[in-house]
Amino acid sequence: MRGHLRRALPDLARVSFAGIVAYRAEMVIWILSTLLPLVMLALWSAVAREGPVAGYDEAGFVRYFAITLVVRQLTSVWLVWALNEDIRTGRLSIWLLKPMHPLVQHAIDMVVAIPLRALVLVPIVGTLLLLRPDLWRTPSPAEVALFAVATAVAWLLNFLVQALFATLSFWIDKSDALFGVWFAAWSLLSGYLVPLSLFPPGVRPVLAALPFRGMLGLPVEILGGFLPLREAVVQVGVQAAWLVALLGAVRWVWAVGVRRYGAFGA
Numbered sequence: 512m513r514g515h516l517r518r519a520l521p522d523l524a525r526v527s528f529a530g531i532v533a534y535r536a537e538m539v540i541w542i543l544s545t546l547l548p549l550v551m552l553a554l555w556s557a558v559a560r561e562g563p564v565a566g567y568d569e570a571g572f573v574r575y576f577a578i579t580l581v582v583r584q585l586t587s588v589w590l591v592w593a594l595n596e597d598i599r600t601g602r603l604s605i606w607l608l609k610p611m612h613p614l615v616q617h618a619i620d621m622v623v624a625i626p627l628r629a630l631v632l633v634p635i636v637g638t639l640l641l642l643r644p645d646l647w648r649t650p651s652p653a654e655v656a657l658f659a660v661a662t663a664v665a666w667l668l669n670f671l672v673q674a675l676f677a678t679l680s681f682w683i684d685k686s687d688a689l690f691g692v693w694f695a696a697w698s699l700l701s702g703y704l705v706p707l708s709l710f711p712p713g714v715r716p717v718l719a720a721l722p723f724r725g726m727l728g729l730p731v732e733i734l735g736g737f738l739p740l741r742e743a744v745v746q747v748g749v750q751a752a753w754l755v756a757l758l759g760a761v762r763w764v765w766a767v768g769v770r771r772y773g774a775f776g777a
Contacts, residue, residue: 548577548579548580548703551576551579551703552573552576552577552580555572556569556572556573558572559571559572565706565709571737572706574648574735575706575731575735575737577636579703580636581636582662582727584625584628584631585625585628585629585666586666586669588621588669588670589673590614591674591676591677591690593620594613594617594673594677595686595687598678598680599680603772607769618670650733650734653740654736655734657740657744658730658733658734661743661746661750662730664747664750664751665726665729667754668725668726668757671761672726672757674761674765676689677690678764681772682771696723697726697727700721701727701728702724702732703727706732707728707732708737719746722757725746725747725749725750725753729743729746
C-alpha cells in the first residue's frame with residue numbers, strides 16, 4: 512500500500528498545485544496579509560538610527576526582518592482552519608475513506624503552495640536589496656545547510672501545532688479561536704515581532720527551550736549570522752526534540768478524536 516501511495520504522490524501534488532493556481536488571487540492576498548515583518552523592519556530600523564540596540568544596527572534589523580519575511584512564507588500553513596472545517600462539516604468522513612491519511616493530503620496541499628509564495632517574494636526581497644544593499648550577507652555553506660534543515664523542521668513544527676489545535680475540533684466547535692491565543696504568544700516569543708536577543712538575559716534560556724523559537728526565529732538567526740554555528744546546532748536539536756514530542760501528541764489526539772468522531776456516526 513505504501514508503494515502505491517508513493518507512486519501517487521506526484522499526481523496528488525499536481526492536482527494540489529492546480530487547485531492553488533486556480534485560486535491564485537486568494538493565495539496572493541493571503542501572502543500579502545502576512546507582510547508584518549516589513550512594518551517591523553521600518554519600526555526597528557528607525558529605532559536603530561539613534562544607535563545599535565542589543566547588538567543590532569540599522570542594517571542588522573533590516574537583514575533580520577527581511578529574512579523573517581522569507582522564513583514566515585516558507586514555514587506558514589493554514590491547517591488549523593482547513594481541518595477544523597473538515598471536522599465540523601463532516602467532510603472528514605470522505606478523507607477517512609481514502610488510503611492516504613488526511614494530514615498527509617493537507618501537507619501536500621500546503622507544500623505545493625511554497626513555489627507560488629516564493630514567486631511573490633522575489634520582487635519584494637529584490638526591492639529591499641536595491642534600496643538597502645548593506646543588508647546582504649553571504650552565509651557559509653554550513654550555515655546554508657543548517658538553515659535548510661532548521662526551516663524544514665520549522666515547517667513541520669508549525670504543521671503539527673496546527674494539527675494539534677485542529678483536532679481539538681473533535682470535542683469543541685471553534686478550536687481555531689484557541690489557536691488565536693497560541694498565535695499571539697507565538698508572534699511575541701518566536702522572534703516574529705522582535706528579535707529574541709532583545710529580551711532580558713534571564714528570559715532568553717526559557718525562550719530557547721520553548722518551541723516558538725524553532726518555529727521561526729532559529730532559521731532567521733542562522734541565515735542572518737546572528738547565532739554562532741555551534742549554538743545553532745544545539746538549537747536544531749531542541750527543534751528535533753519538540754518535533755518528536757508534537758508528533759507523538761498529534762498521533763494520540765488524532766486516534767482518540769477519530770474514535771469519538773466515528774462514535775457519532777460521522
